[in-house]
Amino acid sequence: MRTRVQAVLLMFVVLAVAAFAVPLLLFTASDRTQEWALARSSDLDRFASLADQAAATGDTSALTAEARRYTQLYGEGLVVTDTRRRPLVETGGARAGEPAVARLLDAALRNQTAHPSGALRPWSHGQRGFAEPAGSGTRVSGAVVLRASVGTAAHDIARRWAAVLAGTALVAVACTVLARAATGWVVSPLRRLDRAVGQLAAGLPPEQTRAGGPPELRQLATGFNRMAGTVTAALEQQRRLVADTSHQMRNPMAALRLRVDALDPHLPASAGRTYTAVTTELDRLETLLDDLLALAAAEHRAGELAVTDGPDVRCEVAAVVAREYGRWEPLARRAGVRLTADDAPPPVVALCTDGELAQVADVLLDNAIKYAGRGATVTLDCGTDGGWAVLTVTDDGPGLSQAELALATTRFWRSEANFATDETDTTDETTASDAMDETGMTGASGAADRTGAMNRTNTTKGTGLGLAIAEQLLVARGGRLELTLAHPNGLRARALLPRGRGGTR
Secondary structure, X not given: OHHHHHHHHHHHHHHHHHHHHXXXXXXXXXXXXXXXXXXXXXXXXXXXXXXXXXXXXXXXXXXXXXXXXXXXXXXXXXXXXXXXXXXXXXXXXXOOOOHHHHHHHHHHHOOOOEXXXXXXXXXXXXXXXXXXXXXXXXXXEEEEEEEEEXXXXXXXXXXXXXXXXXXXXXXXXXXXXXXXXXXXXXXXXXXXXXXXXXHHHOOOOOOOOOOXXXXXXXXXXHHHHHHHHHHHHHHHHHHHHHHHHHHHOHHHHHHHHHXXXXXXXXXXXXXXXXXXXXXXXXXXXXXXXXXXXXXXXXXXXXXXXXXXOOOOOOEEHHHHHHHHHHHHHHHHHHOOOEEEEOOOOOOOEEXXXXXXXXXXXXXXXXXXXXXXXXXXXXXXXXXXXXXXXXXXXXXXXXXXXXXXXXXXXXXXXXXXXXXXXXXXXXXOOOOHHHHHHHOOOOOOOOOOOOXXXXXXXXXXXXXXXXHHHHHHHHHHOOOXXXXXXXXXXXXXXXXXXXXXXXXXX
């Protein structure tokens, strides 16, 4: 905006200065031309008077002497003739027989004066011809032609133009400085306000906007600071509520687990199922607290990177794929799932940290292994897609419906099939865990938890926060998460991040 405003002001300055300077330049050239023409006309009048005297007395000595002194002093040629075109004086190389001089003599003998037309310019050069009849009234006794040099007058015009242009340049510089100062006075508060708005939109505490500029902008900045303080306080209270609640519940949860574990040796065998359900529920609550803290951290990081470029980070996607495969392959094998990865993945560089990409891969692999089902195959690979570095996790499990795909990254969302109860479980010992499963509030670490098969029971764990966390981590680095159906069945999850230099083309 500052550039556009300055461009408009500078254009106005240029037009205003040009509207002043151009007429002044033309006036100075015309004025000096007029001085030059009047001086030469005065000289012609003098020589015309001497020529008339010489014609009356027949003595041309005074005329000849004066003409020679004039030529020596100014270096300009002079021709004087009588009415029969006989030269009385020829100086400075001018001759009556020259065509240009002859035309001027003809005009003067017809009792006409001849002066050059048009104003001189700094680049004018050469000589201009003047002609005037000798005599009085209608009586013509001869003709005088002066071939005047324009060099001195052109030099004077150039000097005057230089002075005008120098003054014009000073005025233009002064106006430019004033335009920049005025633009900064108006635009700088707007830039500070824009930066603060970006910070507030990203959920970060904005810096207090210093009131400056016109009264209207000062009033706007003051109002924005009040609004930003209120919004920031509300956002901070919301963040603290999630983080503090998750953190403060750790101690009671730890104490509760200790007490429950201490009860185990003293419980009868008939209470075993209830005890198992309680410990399972404690696991789920602890996982939910961990996921809430992870989600709050991911959102905060996304807000920071939305208004700042952050450090220049990059990671080798192939190296992350190899490490994640080594970590998850034993877990997948124990779950009855076959995890595969490319032995020689192409080198791909992504603009994120190794830890962020590994966390995203953990979420996607945890989901795939957990929900694809025993006997399924999960594939982990990486590659490129235009300007994106892509990490892909594909399974051949039951997948999701199209309607469920649109909801998969919603917080706490889990597929309804995850909450189908085991029809063979008909005991009256309904635990707190069973009740929570029926309301969709059960969960486990790092899953965005999905299924399309009704044969899964409420024993499938998940919080419904995993994919939300992964999506926030990707968005923070300018990427995105894509979920699509695999063929012939299953789900394909693609984590896309901006590519860095290096890797495959």
